[in-house]
Amino acid sequence: MDSLTNRPTTPELAPVTPHLDDYAAVVGPAEIHELRELAFRLSGRCIKMVNSTAVGGGVAEILNRLVPLLNELGVPTQWDVLKGGNEFFAVTKAFHNALHGETCECRPEWFDLFLAVNEENRRHMGFDEDFIVIHDPQPLALVHAREGRNNHWIWRCHIDLSRPNATVWNFLRPWVEKYDAALFSAPAFTHSLPIPQYLFYPAIDPLSDKNRELPPEFVQSVLERFGIDPKRPILTQISRFDRLKDPVGVIQAYQRVRKYFDCQLVLAGGGATDDPEGDVVLREVEEAAQADPDIHILNLPPWSHLEINALQRASTIVIQKSLREGFGLTVAEALLKKKPVVASAVGGIPTQIIHKVTGVLAHSVEGTAYQIRFLLSNPAFARQLGENGHEHVKENFLLTHNIRRYLLLFLNLSQP
Amino acid sequence: MKQAKHPFEFVAASYLIRIRPERAWTLAELAQHLQAVSAASVLYHTFQSLESHNYTTFSNDFAQWALAACNESVLAEELSAIDLRDIAAVEELRKVLTGTLERYLKQHPQAGDRPAFEPFYFCEAVETVVHLASRAFTLEELAEGIRQMSLHTLHHHFINARLRPKLQASDFSNWIEDSLGLPELAKRLDRIDFYTNTLEGVRKEILQALDTWTR
Numbered sequence: 001m002d003s004l005t006n007r008p009t010t011p012e013l014a015p016v017t018p019h020l021d022d023y024a025a026v027v028g029p030a031e032i033h034e035l036r037e038l039a040f041r042l043s044g045r046c047i048k049m050v051n052s053t054a055v056g057g058g059v060a061e062i063l064n065r066l067v068p069l070l071n072e073l074g075v076p077t078q079w080d081v082l083k084g085g086n087e088f089f090a091v092t093k094a095f096h097n098a099l100h101g102e103t104c105e106c107r108p109e110w111f112d113l114f115l116a117v118n119e120e121n122r123r124h125m126g127f128d129e130d131f132i133v134i135h136d137p138q139p140l141a142l143v144h145a146r147e148g149r150n151n152h153w154i155w156r157c158h159i160d161l162s163r164p165n166a167t168v169w170n171f172l173r174p175w176v177e178k179y180d181a182a183l184f185s186a187p188a189f190t191h192s193l194p195i196p197q198y199l200f201y202p203a204i205d206p207l208s209d210k211n212r213e214l215p216p217e218f219v220q221s222v223l224e225r226f227g228i229d230p231k232r233p234i235l236t237q238i239s240r241f242d243r244l245k246d247p248v249g250v251i252q253a254y255q256r257v258r259k260y261f262d263c264q265l266v267l268a269g270g271g272a273t274d275d276p277e278g279d280v281v282l283r284e285v286e287e288a289a290q291a292d293p294d295i296h297i298l299n300l301p302p303w304s305h306l307e308i309n310a311l312q313r314a315s316t317i318v319i320q321k322s323l324r325e326g327f328g329l330t331v332a333e334a335l336l337k338k339k340p341v342v343a344s345a346v347g348g349i350p351t352q353i354i355h356k357v358t359g360v361l362a363h364s365v366e367g368t369a370y371q372i373r374f375l376l377s378n379p380a381f382a383r384q385l386g387e388n389g390h391e392h393v394k395e396n397f398l399l400t401h402n403i404r405r406y407l408l409l410f411l412n413l414s415q416p
Numbered sequence: 417m418k419q420a421k422h423p424f425e426f427v428a429a430s431y432l433i434r435i436r437p438e439r440a441w442t443l444a445e446l447a448q449h450l451q452a453v454s455a456a457s458v459l460y461h462t463f464q465s466l467e468s469h470n471y472t473t474f475s476n477d478f479a480q481w482a483l484a485a486c487n488e489s490v491l492a493e494e495l496s497a498i499d500l501r502d503i504a505a506v507e508e509l510r511k512v513l514t515g516t517l518e519r520y521l522k523q524h525p526q527a528g529d530r531p532a533f534e535p536f537y538f539c540e541a542v543e544t545v546v547h548l549a550s551r552a553f554t555l556e557e558l559a560e561g562i563r564q565m566s567l568h569t570l571h572h573h574f575i576n577a578r579l580r581p582k583l584q585a586s587d588f589s590n591w592i593e594d595s596l597g598l599p600e601l602a603k604r605l606d607r608i609d610f611y612t613n614t615l616e617g618v619r620k621e622i623l624q625a626l627d628t629w630t631r
Binding site: 028029030031033034037038041184187188190192196197198199395404405407408409411412 | 428430431432433434435437534535537539542544546548564565566567568569
């Protein structure tokens with residue numbers, strides 16, 4: 001397995017913390033001006049965001065940028081992370097998979113542990129802010145703290161709830177109903193609930209290390225470090241090593257493509273602190289790769305954003321062959337970089353990939369392999385998909401759109 | 417330079433999308449829900465969808481669903497041919513939509529209960545309008561404001577404005593006619609085709625029309 005070595009340091013790669021005005025270059029000054037106008041109307045209100053991991057995974061990435069920018073807009077926002085041990089996160093991972101429709105033989109003590117950890121956190125966290133936004137199911141039961149308070153509680157569900165395991169959903173649902181509103185990434189993820197439900201697309205930060213423009217020399221150096229040949233087509237899937245991302249299926253698709261094209265496969269990702277399955281899945285992936293020297297399995301640490309960015313930019317085609325997906329922000333990342341994407345038609349991916357317009361959708365290993373071959377044979381069409389995808393992301397899935405939606409939600413909930 | 421009696425007042429418009437409980441699995445269910453769903457939902461799937469139709473075949477969500485999920489291309493064309501510029505009230509729009517669906521289902525009864533590939537999810541937009549300090553008294557100032565505004569706001573002034581009571585024109589053309597007394601220019605703006613253009617394209621055409629007039 002490849003390892004991450006020291007990154008070359010150049011002034012262009014120095015860490016930057018973008019400020020709100022920097023985004024005007026991407027979305028236009030009017031967008032930023034209007035965000036300030038909306039935020040001004042919230043002055044005096046403060047927000048708390050709670051999720052279950054500070055690093056790794058899409059939610060932590062969104063909060064990492066959303067929270068500082070809300071603060072810069074004059075809306076004081078605090079981000080707290082739920083504390084829970086390995087046992088708790090093993091339970092919530094099982095719940096996560098079950099909510100995505102996987103079978104789950106839940107034990108009664110799992111539910112007790114879930115509630116006990118939430119209760120323990122509730123006792124140590126303050127909840128005096130005007131708006132409390134709870135992300136995903138892990139901290140869901142913190143809503144117990146709203147009793148006796150007059151603030152607004154919002155549940156942001158980042159996962160595909162369209163076919164949840166009934167046992168887990170029936171356990172969680174009464175907690176969801178205690179909130180003032182629920183936010184979902186696609187209409188198909190919603191349920192019949194007695195509270196208002198809103199459509200909130202997740203978003204990527206165009207100026208973060210993962211997405212900003214990179215010097216070509218750096219991209220080249222990353223390929224060299226990982227032993228990837230820049231002269232042959234590079235197929236890439238960026239994802240945590242998680243069965244729901246189907247990395248083994250990606251290898252099977254690549255093996256079918258290899259019969260026709262001399263290409264390479266990059267599977268790059270890392271773990272998240274709330275995902276204890278990562279190591280097991282990584283071993284399964286290594287086994288499936290059968291030591292093929294053209295399959296590069298890169299288990300990267302969570303701070304490898306520049307490397308991920310470089311790998312996406314160097315790719316000929318980006319794959320996202322998930323079996324279930326909340327939204328699949330890696331798709332938006334690739335589209336922003338004008339890459340042709342072949343992705344599964346699951347979760348929020350069809351919102352990003354309009355088939356044969358902003359990318360290509362597939363439903364199986366065979367379909368994924370066929371679409372990759374089609375794009376490798378038709379590079380002009382692949383380029384056009386990348387261009388369209390770039391515009392689609394710019395109009396819908398950027399951080400500034402996400403900020404606008406939150407500001408609007410808070411303003412609407414504040415109204416009597 | 418002609419000065420208006422009353423200034424054009426710029427706003428910032430934003431939309432929060434609320435997902436409604438109604439879902440249609442068949443065209444018959446779509447027709448049924450369309451009769452009862454909120455006016456805001458009818459607006460969302462017709463007027464609001466114009467903001468993001470650049471990548472889809474048809475400009476309203478009902479037509480797009482009839483094609484993509486029900487494979488009813490003739491119905492899709494009929495629904496997409498409903499010209500919002502001819503309609504002055506949301507209830508009138510609802511009647512035209514349900515009338516088109518019912519007529520089609522009468523002619524093709526087998527299409528009514530055939531399950532779609534995916535359901536139609538009814539949504540509605542919750543609009544927030546913030547009044548800005550900036551105002552325009554002249555065409556030049558109006559053009560500058562249009563150049564600077566976000567696409568959401570352009571959509572609010574140019575497309576959604578047509579359904580406000582007693583206003584079958586855009587906010588811009590209404591002001592140009594009433595406050596500047598330039599009905600020909602107002603008519604020219606109202607002829608801009610927002611179906612075949614992106615919103616950026618619409619902005620460009622408005623600015624070109626204003627520029628020609630002020631030169």
